[in-house]
Amino acid sequence: MVKKVKAALIIIGDEILSGRTEDANLNHLAIWLGGLGIILDEVRVIPDVGQRIIHTVNECRCSFDYVFTTGGIGPTHDDITAESVAKAFDVPLLLNEEARGLLEDNMGKGNLTEARLRMARIPEGASLIRNPVSSAPGFQMENVFVMAGIPVVMQSMLLDVENRISGGAEILSKAIHVFEGESLFAQMLGEIEECFEHLSVGSYPFYKAGKYGASFVLRSPVKADLDDALKDLKKRITNRGSDYFDGEAPE
Amino acid sequence: MVKKVKAALIIIGDEILSGRTEDANLNHLAIWLGGLGIILDEVRVIPDVGQRIIHTVNECRCSFDYVFTTGGIGPTHDDITAESVAKAFDVPLLLNEEARGLLEDNMGKGNLTEARLRMARIPEGASLIRNPVSSAPGFQMENVFVMAGIPVVMQSMLLDVENRISGGAEILSKAIHVFEGESLFAQMLGEIEECFEHLSVGSYPFYKAGKYGASFVLRSPVKADLDDALKDLKKRITNRGSDYFDGEAPE
Numbered sequence: 287m288v289k290k291v292k293a294a295l296i297i298i299g300d301e302i303l304s305g306r307t308e309d310a311n312l313n314h315l316a317i318w319l320g321g322l323g324i325i326l327d328e329v330r331v332i333p334d335v336g337q338r339i340i341h342t343v344n345e346c347r348c349s350f351d352y353v354f355t356t357g358g359i360g361p362t363h364d365d366i367t368a369e370s371v372a373k374a375f376d377v378p379l380l381l382n383e384e385a386r387g388l389l390e391d392n393m394g395k396g397n398l399t400e401a402r403l404r405m406a407r408i409p410e411g412a413s414l415i416r417n418p419v420s421s422a423p424g425f426q427m428e429n430v431f432v433m434a435g436i437p438v439v440m441q442s443m444l445l446d447v448e449n450r451i452s453g454g455a456e457i458l459s460k461a462i463h464v465f466e467g468e469s470l471f472a473q474m475l476g477e478i479e480e481c482f483e484h485l486s487v488g489s490y491p492f493y494k495a496g497k498y499g500a501s502f503v504l505r506s507p508v509k510a511d512l513d514d515a516l517k518d519l520k521k522r523i524t525n526r527g528s529d530y531f532d533g534e535a536p537e
Numbered sequence: 538m539v540k541k542v543k544a545a546l547i548i549i550g551d552e553i554l555s556g557r558t559e560d561a562n563l564n565h566l567a568i569w570l571g572g573l574g575i576i577l578d579e580v581r582v583i584p585d586v587g588q589r590i591i592h593t594v595n596e597c598r599c600s601f602d603y604v605f606t607t608g609g610i611g612p613t614h615d616d617i618t619a620e621s622v623a624k625a626f627d628v629p630l631l632l633n634e635e636a637r638g639l640l641e642d643n644m645g646k647g648n649l650t651e652a653r654l655r656m657a658r659i660p661e662g663a664s665l666i667r668n669p670v671s672s673a674p675g676f677q678m679e680n681v682f683v684m685a686g687i688p689v690v691m692q693s694m695l696l697d698v699e700n701r702i703s704g705g706a707e708i709l710s711k712a713i714h715v716f717e718g719e720s721l722f723a724q725m726l727g728e729i730e731e732c733f734e735h736l737s738v739g740s741y742p743f744y745k746a747g748k749y750g751a752s753f754v755l756r757s758p759v760k761a762d763l764d765d766a767l768k769d770l771k772k773r774i775t776n777r778g779s780d781y782f783d784g785e786a787p788e
Contacts, residue, residue: 301741303577304710305567306754312582316556325766326554328589329582331563334739338579361720362740363727401723419742436744459555470614470650476614488585489613490552493687503557 289454292327293319294350298357298367299435302334310437311356323453323507324352334358339370347374347430357435359424361401368425368434372409377429382408385404385423392421416446426450455507457500460516462530463504464523467491468500474522475502481518482511540705543578544570545601547593549618550686562607563686568696575603576756585609590621598625598681603702608686610675610742612652618678618683624662626678635657636674641674648724652678667697677701698705712769713781715774718742719751727751732769733762759760 295315300390301307309331315328327350332338339358346353358367385406390398406424408414415424415433424433424446435441445475464471470488479487488503502519506512523530546566552558567577567658576648578601597604603647609618623630629752641649645683654747656673659665666675666684675684677698684694714720719740739754753770757763774781 297580300739300756301754302563303567304708304756305564305571305577306710308564309669312553313556313559315556320556324558327584329554329580331580337567347715359741360636360742361660361718364737364739390539398556398767399720399723402721405720420663420749421782438744444684454598457555459557459600462559467612467653469650469652472613472655477598479614486615486617488551490558493689496669498695503552503555504547505551505555524616 291324291351291452291454292356293324293352294328294330294346295326296339296346296353296355297329297331297435298339299331300364302357306377306525309479311435315356315439315444317356319453321453322448322459323456325457326344327453334366336366338459339367340374341431342493343371343374347428349484353430353433353529355430358436359405359422359432361399361404361422365404368407368409371427371430371432375409375411377410377427379407380410382414383414384414384458386506388414388416388421388423407481414504415443418442418445440500447514457505458509458512459503459505460483460512460533461501461522462516462523463499463501464528465497465499466528467498468502470502470526470528471502471523474519474526478504478515478519478522482506482508482515484508485511485515487515518525542575542602542703542705544605545579545581545597546577546604547597547604547606548582548591549585549590550582551615553608554584558564563672564688565692566605566607566695567690570704571708573699573702574707575702576705576708585615585617585733587617587621588626591625593623594622594681595667598679602680604681607681607691608683610656610673610683612655612673616655619658619660622678622681622683625681626660626662627733628661630658630679631661632664633657635665639665639667639672639674663726666694669693669696669700701735708756708758709755709760709763710754711763712752712754713767713771713774713783714750714752715779715781716748716750717779718749719753721777721779722751722753722774725770725777728755729755729770729773730768733757733759733766734761734768735759738766738770 375500412425412427485506490501664679665678736757741752
């Protein structure tokens with residue numbers, strides 16, 4: 287049996303929902319988790335509203351092995367992720383001395399204004415997640431990892447998260463591409479997927495410079511299955527008189 | 538009273554969750570909806586799994602004025618959005634003659650293979666959404682709009698969606714930027730937000746080329762409030778001896 291470990295990402299931020307900012311964390315986290323053998327199984331983008339954060343965190347932490355949040359842990363009035371996560375776990379939000387120390391070391395004791403001290407308020411029982419870029423830490427509360435929204439900061443926090451989580455079998459993938467409509471290959475794709483227990487076959491049409499094509503992506507934790515399935519697919523494509531292309535998807 | 542109209546977007550696609558493809562529809566739809574006075578209030582990204590699509594569609598269509606889905610309406614075995622939406626509404630999925638006609642016109646009758654005919658299967662009672670790019674239609678079922686995942690196709694479908702939805706008051710926004718830490722401005726931002734009933738003030742830190750800064754974004758459906766609040770904020774920033782910058786956020 288192949289063990290599946292699943293994660294959810296909660297992106298907290300009005301700026302994403304208004305379209306002002308394009309999220310860059312989803313794709314980075316998806317690829318990073320994939321490398322650890324963890325499946326990103328759902329993403330939610332929600333506004334900076336306390337009740338929504340509480341509800342979403344509670345729903346996701348019961349349904350997924352790991353939950354990651356990004357955004358809302360800065361010093362301003364709209365940064366309400368820490369207090370909302372504390373409420374979700376029904377624990378108090380306390381001034382954390384370790385976090386205060388990290389901020390003091392980075393900013394200097396005299397510069398630790400009331401606003402900046404907000405960033406040292408951490409739910410009781412949480413452990414800090416180091417932020418090598420700008421010191422203000424994230425935190426882990428059980429299976430929930432609360433991280434910054436700024437991509438470079440979020441990515442730096444993953445260094446401290448990596449040794450706290452563990453995945454199942456790594457999902458391997460192979461892709462090939464055709465420059466014909468995906469519908470011509472629909473039947474063979476379905477048939478190949480049926481042949482292997484843990485194989486998933488995705489068909490992703492593209493449309494570039496007036497030309498249609500499709501990428502077929504085979505994914506499986508079992509390398510031998512993946513190799514056999516790819517060989518089978520290539521043979522079937524050739525047999526129907528079509529060409530396929532290996533390597534990166536066409537840009 | 539300011540009327541608020543809220544929408545949710547459901548992005549259906551393993552390829553987004555695996556990190557293979559970067560979503561481009563969220564940001565486009567967010568901006569497009571904003572222009573119509575509709576607030577994008579939640580986004581969910583879920584895998585190509587029938588039960589997940591059914592559950593998510595049913596949860597969202599009860600909670601939001603409008604629901605948009607992208608992805609999973611092509612001709613291959615992993616395109617299960619139409620059948621899942623039919624199940625969510627508990628109606629049969631039928632071969633739609635109008636949709637078949639559109640496909641025939643575009644592809645020629647002889648080329649309408651069994652796989653392509655899948656794209657003419659539409660839930661009973663739905664109305665079609667025209668696809669000027671590649672003919673295979675989306676559909677509207679009550680307040681749920683089912684669209685393609687390929688960005689250029691999705692965007693072309695919005696032309697046919699625009700006259701079917703109506704928004705509340707358009708949310709106007711103004712932004713200014715500073716090249717100091719946002720924490721220095723935290724108190725004034727909170728105070729200004731308190732002064733106006735429908736005003737929201739967001740603070741979005743950035744970190745570019747080793748330099749910190751923040752964008753302050755004021756949003757309100759009431760233009761006079763927005764102007765007054767911006768004037769107040771600029772005055773307070775100047776009074777504390779700081780500079781602000783108008784216009785686009787720094788890249």
